[in-house]
Amino acid sequence: MTDEAQQLRQTPLREQHLALGARLVGFGGWEMPLQYAGIIDEHHAVRRAAGLFDLSHMGEIWVTGSGAGEGLAAALVTDPPRLAIGRAHYSMIAAPDGGIIDDLIVYRLAEDRFLVVPNASNADRVAAELRPRLSGFDATMDDASAQTALIAIQGPLARGILAPLTDVDLEALKYYAIAQGEAAGVPVLVARTGYTGEDGFELFLAPEAAPGVWDRLLAAGAAQDLVPAGLGARDTLRLEAGMPLYGNELGPDTTPMEAGLDRLVKFDKAGDFVGRTALESAREAGPRKRLVGLGLRGRGIARHGYPVYLPGQEAPVGEVTSGTLSPTLGEAIAMAYVPVSAAPPGTMLEVGVRSTRVPADVVPLPFYKRGTAAHPSRPAPG
Amino acid sequence: MNVPEELRYTADHEWLRMESDEGTVGITAYAADELGDIVFVELPAAGSRLEAGTTFGAIESVKTASDLFAPVSGEILAVNEQLTGSPELINTDPYGEGWMLRVKLDDPSALEALEDAAAYRVRIGAA
Numbered sequence: 001m002t003d004e005a006q007q008l009r010q011t012p013l014r015e016q017h018l019a020l021g022a023r024l025v026g027f028g029g030w031e032m033p034l035q036y037a038g039i040i041d042e043h044h045a046v047r048r049a050a051g052l053f054d055l056s057h058m059g060e061i062w063v064t065g066s067g068a069g070e071g072l073a074a075a076l077v078t079d080p081p082r083l084a085i086g087r088a089h090y091s092m093i094a095a096p097d098g099g100i101i102d103d104l105i106v107y108r109l110a111e112d113r114f115l116v117v118p119n120a121s122n123a124d125r126v127a128a129e130l131r132p133r134l135s136g137f138d139a140t141m142d143d144a145s146a147q148t149a150l151i152a153i154q155g156p157l158a159r160g161i162l163a164p165l166t167d168v169d170l171e172a173l174k175y176y177a178i179a180q181g182e183a184a185g186v187p188v189l190v191a192r193t194g195y196t197g198e199d200g201f202e203l204f205l206a207p208e209a210a211p212g213v214w215d216r217l218l219a220a221g222a223a224q225d226l227v228p229a230g231l232g233a234r235d236t237l238r239l240e241a242g243m244p245l246y247g248n249e250l251g252p253d254t255t256p257m258e259a260g261l262d263r264l265v266k267f268d269k270a271g272d273f274v275g276r277t278a279l280e281s282a283r284e285a286g287p288r289k290r291l292v293g294l295g296l297r298g299r300g301i302a303r304h305g306y307p308v309y310l311p312g313q314e315a316p317v318g319e320v321t322s323g324t325l326s327p328t329l330g331e332a333i334a335m336a337y338v339p340v341s342a343a344p345p346g347t348m349l350e351v352g353v354r355s356t357r358v359p360a361d362v363v364p365l366p367f368y369k370r371g372t373a374a375h376p377s378r379p380a381p382g
Numbered sequence: 383m384n385v386p387e388e389l390r391y392t393a394d395h396e397w398l399r400m401e402s403d404e405g406t407v408g409i410t411a412y413a414a415d416e417l418g419d420i421v422f423v424e425l426p427a428a429g430s431r432l433e434a435g436t437t438f439g440a441i442e443s444v445k446t447a448s449d450l451f452a453p454v455s456g457e458i459l460a461v462n463e464q465l466t467g468s469p470e471l472i473n474t475d476p477y478g479e480g481w482m483l484r485v486k487l488d489d490p491s492a493l494e495a496l497e498d499a500a501a502y503r504v505r506i507g508a509a
Contacts, residue, residue, distance in 0.1 A: 039444040040419040325421040
């Protein structure tokens with residue numbers, strides 16, 4: 001791991017992570033904290049109090065100009081010109097064949113100024129795809145990924161911890177909104193977005209300012225059980241919240257409709273967009289598969305890549321995309337692609353776990369809804 | 383990292399504690415720490431056979447699943463049933479309450495093929 005780690009990009013918070021005893025791993029080309037005290041403790045902290053995440057690996061691509069909105073509408077499946085200033089939406093960039101290149105968040109900072117946030121592992125690809133797609137518009141693209149740090153504070157106590165440190169009115173800041181201001185004495189963009197299923201905020205800031213803000217937030221939240229949380233907890237949190245991860249639930253062989261994200265694709269928007277023709281055909285033909293939640297009903301944990309079977313059948317009909325033992329629910333949960341006929345909640349399936357088959361039933365997503373973590377012994381979903 | 387002197391070790395991070403011709407098997411503190419929070423263990427039944435170098439079960443943390451490899455061959459005398467409900471014992475007490483199997487070795491001299499504590503410390507960079 002050491003040799004490999006030397007070629008990975010490092011975030012401005014590396015010293016903080018090491019001092020906090022983090023285990024660092026390679027992820028999306030970056031050296032990132034997997035965990036500090038432990039994934040389960042960090043997971044519970046975010047559900048019950050708050051967690052602090054270094055997300056500086058994420059990409060930040062600015063698109064500005066009088067044609068920025070129209071350009072993004074042609075480049076993405078969503079319709080960014082519909083965004084009010086200060087608001088954001090979840091989006092995707094599709095390939096001409098309708099496959100997903102990446103999922104992203106688009107923030108509108110001004111009439112002519114948008115911030116696109118792709119996944120770390122896809123940031124270069126997204127920038128390379130956006131450039132030609134924007135070329136016919138009055139729009140300038142600036143990939144600021146290397147000059148931007150990102151810190152997230154997530155959990156029911158996040159607002160109370162951050163509020164005294166910022167001049168941004170957090171109470172007025174809506175979900176999927178963004179505002180410019182200061183935090184811990186430095187300029188930041190504060191967004192009410194996240195990937196945990198909890199209330200929370202994401203702070204975009206200059207890399208050199210990141211260590212100071214990180215330390216101030218940790219100190220300010222110490223009395224309220226704020227803990228640093230790594231990518232391990234981020235993954236279990238997003239899985240419980242039924243949120244897709246690129247490379248697991250989303251990829252070039254999957255359409256947004258198959259992933260259950262039909263609502264993202266704005267077929268009614270003005271003008272063409274990359275992937276429109278293919279996605280219209282796909283919509284007409286109907287999905288080949290559907291993303292579902294699974295609750296395992298026997299001993300075993302489903303993992304990425306494990307086969308899914310119809311009971312009594314020899315050949316697999318689907319595949320697990322993500323799975324873990326849910327720290328909040330105390331049971332094994334998974335997401336999987338299955339045939340449309342096997343997608344209705346209540347359908348009994350089996351997951352191949354090593355040499356055995358574990359019964360699993362299709363359950364509605366998400367597995368976890370905000371505000372229910374105080375009752376970890378509640379009945380299983382579905 | 384705790385590497386008890388009196389145990390023998392495999393390259394796959396299992397340990398073996400011998401008492402006459404019976405051995406107890408578990409995974410090392412290093413392995414438990416690398417895995418992180420352990421949430422699931424799959425072990426064979428008492429009375430079944432253990433074959434050196436082959437998988438005898440699986441261990442899962444929140445993040446990942448790993449196979450368990452038999453350090454020696456023999457008959458499984460007992461399985462730690464406590465791990466079914468409390469797999470975290472492997473994190474908290476890997477050489478004690480986190481034990482996995484008791485085995486009657488086919489050939490007690492087979493443990494000579496395993497690493498001693500000094501060699502295992504070198505393996506995990508703890509020497």
